[in-house]
Amino acid sequence: MKKMEKWKKIQKNKKIDSLPSHINKDMLSSEISTNEKVLKESFQNCSDFVIRPIYISGETKIFVIYVDGLSDAKTLDEVFLKPMMFEGLPEGMGEVRQIGQILKQHLVAISQVTTVSKMSELVDGVLKANVGIIVDGETDALLADLKGYEKRGIEEPSTEVVIRGPRDGFIENLRTNTSLLRRRIRSTSLKTEPITIGEFSQTDVIIAYIDGIVQDSILDEVRTRLKRIQIDGVLESEYIEEFIEDNPYSPFPQIQNTERPDIVAASLLEGKVAILVDNTPFALVLPMTFWSGFQAAGDYYERFMYATFIRIIRFILLSVSIFFPSIYVALTTYHPKLIPTSLLISIAASRESVPFPAVIEVLLMEFMFDGLREAGIRLPKPVGSAVSIVGALVIGQAAVQAGIVSAPMVIVVATTGIASFGIPRYSFGNAFQMIRYVMLILAGCLGFYGIVIGFIALTIHLVNLRSYGVPYFSPVAPLIPRDLKDIVIRAPRWAFNYRREFFSGRNKKRIPKGQKPSPKQGEE
Amino acid sequence: MNRRLICFVIYSSLLFTSGCWDRVEINNRAIWIATGLDAIEKEGIQLSGQIIIPSSMNPQNGGGGNGEKNFFLISAIGENVTDATQNIQMKLSRKAFYGQRRVLLIGEKFAKLGLKNQLDFTIKDPNASLRTDAFVVKKGTAIDMLNLSYPLENIPADAPLKEHFQAGGTNDTSYLHFLKAANSKGIRPNLPAIEIGNFQDGEGVGKKGEKSYQLTGTAVFDQDLKLCGYLNMDEYRDQLWIMEILKKRSLTILIEDGNVSLDLDKMGSKVIPEISRNKKIKFTIALTGEGAVIENNTNLDLTQPKNLEFIQNEFNKQYKKQVVHTITKVQTEYGTDIFGFGEVIHKQIPHQWRDLMNDWDKKFSDADVTVKVNLTIRRVGLSGPTLRK
Numbered sequence: 001m002k003k004m005e006k007w008k009k010i011q012k013n014k015k016i017d018s019l020p021s022h023i024n025k026d027m028l029s030s031e032i033s034t035n036e037k038v039l040k041e042s043f044q045n046c047s048d049f050v051i052r053p054i055y056i057s058g059e060t061k062i063f064v065i066y067v068d069g070l071s072d073a074k075t076l077d078e079v080f081l082k083p084m085m086f087e088g089l090p091e092g093m094g095e096v097r098q099i100g101q102i103l104k105q106h107l108v109a110i111s112q113v114t115t116v117s118k119m120s121e122l123v124d125g126v127l128k129a130n131v132g133i134i135v136d137g138e139t140d141a142l143l144a145d146l147k148g149y150e151k152r153g154i155e156e157p158s159t160e161v162v163i164r165g166p167r168d169g170f171i172e173n174l175r176t177n178t179s180l181l182r183r184r185i186r187s188t189s190l191k192t193e194p195i196t197i198g199e200f201s202q203t204d205v206i207i208a209y210i211d212g213i214v215q216d217s218i219l220d221e222v223r224t225r226l227k228r229i230q231i232d233g234v235l236e237s238e239y240i241e242e243f244i245e246d247n248p249y250s251p252f253p254q255i256q257n258t259e260r261p262d263i264v265a266a267s268l269l270e271g272k273v274a275i276l277v278d279n280t281p282f283a284l285v286l287p288m289t290f291w292s293g294f295q296a297a298g299d300y301y302e303r304f305m306y307a308t309f310i311r312i313i314r315f316i317l318l319s320v321s322i323f324f325p326s327i328y329v330a331l332t333t334y335h336p337k338l339i340p341t342s343l344l345i346s347i348a349a350s351r352e353s354v355p356f357p358a359v360i361e362v363l364l365m366e367f368m369f370d371g372l373r374e375a376g377i378r379l380p381k382p383v384g385s386a387v388s389i390v391g392a393l394v395i396g397q398a399a400v401q402a403g404i405v406s407a408p409m410v411i412v413v414a415t416t417g418i419a420s421f422g423i424p425r426y427s428f429g430n431a432f433q434m435i436r437y438v439m440l441i442l443a444g445c446l447g448f449y450g451i452v453i454g455f456i457a458l459t460i461h462l463v464n465l466r467s468y469g470v471p472y473f474s475p476v477a478p479l480i481p482r483d484l485k486d487i488v489i490r491a492p493r494w495a496f497n498y499r500r501e502f503f504s505g506r507n508k509k510r511i512p513k514g515q516k517p518s519p520k521q522g523e524e
Numbered sequence: 525m526n527r528r529l530i531c532f533v534i535y536s537s538l539l540f541t542s543g544c545w546d547r548v549e550i551n552n553r554a555i556w557i558a559t560g561l562d563a564i565e566k567e568g569i570q571l572s573g574q575i576i577i578p579s580s581m582n583p584q585n586g587g588g589g590n591g592e593k594n595f596f597l598i599s600a601i602g603e604n605v606t607d608a609t610q611n612i613q614m615k616l617s618r619k620a621f622y623g624q625r626r627v628l629l630i631g632e633k634f635a636k637l638g639l640k641n642q643l644d645f646t647i648k649d650p651n652a653s654l655r656t657d658a659f660v661v662k663k664g665t666a667i668d669m670l671n672l673s674y675p676l677e678n679i680p681a682d683a684p685l686k687e688h689f690q691a692g693g694t695n696d697t698s699y700l701h702f703l704k705a706a707n708s709k710g711i712r713p714n715l716p717a718i719e720i721g722n723f724q725d726g727e728g729v730g731k732k733g734e735k736s737y738q739l740t741g742t743a744v745f746d747q748d749l750k751l752c753g754y755l756n757m758d759e760y761r762d763q764l765w766i767m768e769i770l771k772k773r774s775l776t777i778l779i780e781d782g783n784v785s786l787d788l789d790k791m792g793s794k795v796i797p798e799i800s801r802n803k804k805i806k807f808t809i810a811l812t813g814e815g816a817v818i819e820n821n822t823n824l825d826l827t828q829p830k831n832l833e834f835i836q837n838e839f840n841k842q843y844k845k846q847v848v849h850t851i852t853k854v855q856t857e858y859g860t861d862i863f864g865f866g867e868v869i870h871k872q873i874p875h876q877w878r879d880l881m882n883d884w885d886k887k888f889s890d891a892d893v894t895v896k897v898n899l900t901i902r903r904v905g906l907s908g909p910t911l912r913k
Contacts, residue, residue: 311910333550336624340623341682342678344550345581348555348576351551356547444547
């Protein structure tokens, strides 16, 4: 705590130091040349900073200030500079005092114009892609919203693909992202509270929630935790996530991240809180539970029976991805009695020439698999396919034929690899990827006893986790039977009568009962 | 934080220093699939084992064909089984692994000498499975049988196991049944018996002259676990029916000049003991069964209720005779209660059992047995009257 205070102080001093000494209280001066001087000093050595004087009656009357590339220079030319330079102000240019007023009226073609009176506000505004206009003799400056920087088009998020469902994803532009949300929830209850984080980056962060559904205690906690953050820059939502999660020493993410606006909207409707960060397509959704790691967006866009079926498959895949290699090792080296005779014999037959113990064999293969996986992300696209083919051949066939690994082991590792991608949330799956190795070592040392120890430890850890006061394993532990409709099974839409106990605040009722389609519907 | 680290180190070293490390790779184990026990005069017992050769089973090399045997036989002589096991290990490059042993073969001579003092090892070894099918090799030795390969099964020891399963018996719990019977006073143990011979000759299976084996019934033991005789397959089935182990059975009877077969798929039995005032013991055995007539080589038209009833009665009559014959044979020839009638008394009239149990075999032999067979023919098929008209 003490360290933090000290740091704060230093930062504060720095800020004061960097301001020109002869300016008091940060107010704009009525003398335009002073303002020009101050601005030029602030933006010293900033080659992308443009301060453009406009001469009226041969005198410098107006300065247009913007950062090149951030603001839409073309629109600026058309709606502002052109009429000023060539047509002149319609009311004549006599009275200097009125210019500001006239300008403000004249800039109606620009959607958002604000007046600021502080130099720092002006600088901030210009850095946030506005065009600043200062007029001689005025102590107010105008900020015209003429954002015009390059942004990516809306694309389908590559990490969360659905078969059926909306295909738009968040982009790096915060405004676009909020618009994607607003388009889904057209209610004044959808609140988007802005907050700026980052000493230098001054990143816009938005806390989105639905007023009336959200649990106030969670919302307050989010606000206070966000306000506590002191960081130089926020380049990705992960920067924030690590500051505001409950248990930093856990392999499991306690805040969900998503690129999909529909997931965020659905979470908001459940009473969760979303944090949108500028310059990243990944929004944070909290609180997160263990089970939301298994809920894919597609679950809610398919028929509920299939969604339930696929969810059960997913749970099986999860256990396969954690336990399969370790169970294989434990069975073959400690408890071969438990393997059916003919299977044991075929395993024994293929292991006959393998020089390594089973644990080493699995570790080797798992290492190769994870290596391939990591290399696949890094490699340039044209090389990638070549490497994966070689990798597959080397691991799958050559290693077996050379007698370095056994064929069942390749099956085990490949199955595990496939299974580990069955978890819909990528960052959630990463946790299990690490646990797999721990289990493997335990199984190699202690057999089933080790697996059981590992499983118990894992369960204890998971049950102890909390995300913003919500137990990570809820609603299974603690058990809330009403909320079990969206855990292992995905109940039909008309059965979601209540919101989740832990997430939502006042408004627990979700949809009215009795909406199950039937011939008698609507008769009553 | 420091304390946590110390705790972590202590706990994790606890895991790895317990010393109980029994990790053995599969390629360091000899997979032992069948055990044979034979009596050798003077020297004691001969333990033999069938061990799989995994490399010959490699599916990549075409699955053990080429007429090569994919198992090998190993045997050693010792004072008792543990002694013999130790002697066997000297001939074995890998640690013998008994966890997959599903078959226990007992030579006739060994069985006749009595198993009472020789079976402790099968219970005490933690790796050895009680889920074992034990056989007595009739007129033969266990080692001879272990040396035979079987054309259908990759693992030859699977063959007797599956034969027993097809015949419908205690299957892989037969050894467990045996042990239970050996430890209770109201039932005497029996084990399925198997016989080596040229059973495949002239039937198109296997090479000419190659020996094979078949299930021939059951071996009956007395109280000292000594073999005292055999029952044939039909008698064995009767015993299993009385003990309610049998699930399905085909019955065939002769009527006039033809024969009829009934395939039972629901079978039941009930044994009711009765002890009269003069200590005379009487058992009433009610056997039931339901099934379909699957073969009818008589002139009777079974679609007629009259004929059906006749056949049903005929079945009841003939099988009653057969079961009575089986029980009488056991009572008179062997005098050991393999049917577990003593246990029935123990359960139903416990206070009387205390007086009876000490000399049960004698009392079992003297008991009166009444058999009621009540079969129901559910279906006769729709193919109409028989071809013979």
